[in-house]
Amino acid sequence: MTTVESGLNAAEKAAIYAEVQRDIEAVLDGETNVTAQMATVSCLLAQAFDYYFWIGFYVVDEVKKAQGLNELVIGPYQGTLGCLRIAYTRGVCGAAATQRKTIIVDDVHAFPGHIACDSRSNSEIVVPVFDASGELIAVFDVDSQAHASFDDTDKAGLEAIMASVFAKNII
Secondary structure, three states, X not given: OEEOOOOEEHHXXXXXXXXXXXXXXXXXXXXXXXXXXXXXXXXXXXXXXXXXXXXXXXXXXXXXXXXXXOEEEEEEEEOOOOOOEEEOOOXXXXXXXXXXXXXXXXXXXXXXXXXXOOOOOOEEEEEEEEOOOOOEEEEEEEEEOOOOOOOHHHHHHHHHHHHHHHOOOOO
């Protein structure tokens, strides 16, 4: 089945995700700084897919967490200005953080509580990012200007990359 927005079929997309994962792992070999890892992941994935409009991380705010609050703060990203902070109770990113699962939204404007950081975004995928102990450290957010840009191939590819990079970290 062809993904209309990207012009790629599932096998082509899966092959690109696998190639990008190999590239990310090679570049990050021996790098333990999480910010450097996130910046590299964002950069290489943004360059790999033309239907990615905004791409980046929202990181669990440890200070707020210590205060009993659940909030994400902007991390490394590529694209237009992102929202600076997102409560777990808001938007697709908050839902993915709360549910601890990947969420694909074909039309973000129909998603209850959607946060319009850039009104040109029309579809979105958000992947929770866990460390080696299974602790949520961030969510990875990708937006597209087209509707229904993301599918199970994107989900599988992005989840594999997040696990490969961040679940290896020794905290």
